[in-house]
Amino acid sequence: MSKDGYDPSFTRGVQKFSHLGRWATVCYWGSALTEFHYGDRVFFQNQYREYWLGTIERDCFVLTCETPFSSVIDGLAYLSAKHRMHQSGEEDDWFCDQGELPF
Numbered sequence: 001m002s003k004d005g006y007d008p009s010f011t012r013g014v015q016k017f018s019h020l021g022r023w024a025t026v027c028y029w030g031s032a033l034t035e036f037h038y039g040d041r042v043f044f045q046n047q048y049r050e051y052w053l054g055t056i057e058r059d060c061f062v063l064t065c066e067t068p069f070s071s072v073i074d075g076l077a078y079l080s081a082k083h084r085m086h087q088s089g090e091e092d093d094w095f096c097d098q099g100e101l102p103f
Contacts, residue, residue, distance in 0.1 A: 006072055019076055020083050026051070026072055041079070043072050051075055 006017050006026070014033060015026045024041040027033045029049070033042065036056050041064075043051040050068035053075045054061050069075040 006076060043075055
């Protein structure tokens with residue numbers, strides 16, 4: 001199922017949704033990811049109901065974090081915070097252009 005936002009009522013199968021302008025997929029424990037595109041973000045649920053977040057690349061699956069998230073919502077909050085950090089760096093590059101530090 002594809003839609004514009006994550007639906008936490010889903011607990012089985014595969015759920016595809018849009019988050020921050022990119023497609024994301026949740027593959028729940030016991031399900032298989034049969035369709036994907038390079039660059040897609042995927043949450044794979046493990047047997048402990050934790051979620052490994054990563055990106056599908058041409059030759060591998062690249063983990064985003066070294067530990068799993070306890071929920072998809074936690075992973076989405078992480079991605080949102082990361083997105084806001086990148087946005088603020090693009091809008092206001094004070095840190096990049098500050099030059100030599102005064103100490």
